[in-house]
Amino acid sequence: MKLITAIIKPFKLDDVRETLSEIGVTGITATEVKGFGRQKGHTELYRGAEYVVDFLPKIKLEIAIDDELLQSALDAITKAANTGKIGDGKIFVSDLTEVIRIRTGESGAAAL
């Protein structure tokens, strides 16, 4: 089992969710975050005082996924979240040691 952590542009959330549903992904957690990579921020003025907007709003998705579905999920997210412009985001994949469904107590792949 793997945990996909994807940072995407906020307005891409619906596209990504739809595409993931189509390939059979049944659970996603989304958080509002701020971040930057190589997409630089910019300077604005508020009442004549400068402030730097470094951190840009993003959405972080966390998806627990079965190894079988991993590659198609990665392809789905990459395709749906892509705009071709700088700041599209990144996907991180990590090993997932355990998954438990709270309601039933199921664990492992059955809980995905």
Next chain:
Amino acid sequence: MENQVVELAYALDTFYFLVMGAFVMWMAAGFAMLESGLVRSKSTVEILTKNIALYSIACIMYMLMGYNIMYSGTESTWWPFAFDILGSSDNTAAEVIASGGETYYSGLSDFFFQAVFVAATMSIVSGAVAERMKLWSFLLFAVVMTGFIYPVQGFWKWGGGFLDQAGFLDFAGSGVVHMCGATAALAGVILLGARKGRYTPDGKAVAMPGANMPLATLGTFILWMGWFGFNGGSELIVSNVAEANAVALIFVNTNTAAAGGVIAALITAKLMFGKADLSMALNGALAGLVSITAEPLTPTPLLATIIGAIGGIIVVFSIVTLDKFKLDDPVGAISVHGVCGLWGLIAVVFSNSEANLGTQLYGAFAIFAWTFIVSMIFWFIIKMIIGIRVSEEDEMEGVDISECGMEAYPEFVNK
């Protein structure tokens, strides 16, 4: 029949005072919304508490002593001490008729109208000292300001004191209200110091954007509307053709001065900063309103617009300049009400032939000197007794928590 007309005029003018007073009362909501929009969310509850509490303190202190200090007509033209609590008696119909219409309004309606002006003055201070002042220190100052500092200088002009006798003109209070409030604020800001992190060691200003632009805008519109009462009501009478026309012109000039202020501030901000700055446009509206408040009756609408527009330009420069002096004013109160209040007093000479630049400056100086010195003394006393600034820790966490123990937006994650 004639008695009926006299009584009707009395009723109408009393009604006018009351309704215009209610409009000015509504400005308290305007200040509350404007200020809570321009501070950070962690300071919102505290500033709202200050606003509603200062309004209440003002009304009570003015009833207890302020009104009679200002209007008892004591012998001295500069020291009006007549200690008296407001009673509930008023003019009888017989007295009104016997006066032939010279007594044309209820005494209590006059109190009501004047009381809301005191509250407006005090609320100017609240924004300038926001985000780092102890709540109860502020409220303690409010007691002194509304019960003593404001009434004394108010007596000098509107109570028939030496400024009035010198020919100083201030129709609705560019000096008596706005400059006075801003001066008390300035004294407080100097003694208080800037918010932590507001200026870098080499003197550059750091932006601390307000948390809620919709509220700030709503507040500005509410103040704009309330100002019709502020200036319109200050004509003090509406019950004949000449006066009704005067009130109409005052409404028009008040409105158009605000509009001039908005456009001028917007364009000035665009030229100075490269983009439209809503907070400057909002300050511009108020700057225009303050600028016309000293004389909203004698200018033509075009001149009123220009006076307001000049106020709108001045306010932007003033805000930037205050930052250069490290005087931290989160909402621009000192610039809007103080600097533009002074401009408003000066602008009277452009449309009112009875005005004299020297006398206007003399009045401005008297109000400024009295308010600044006495305010500084009381701020200092309060600082010695209970302190005026919250601790650095409390300021970082937010005065909402330290002074009020609650958050304005508890369901949102905040810093």
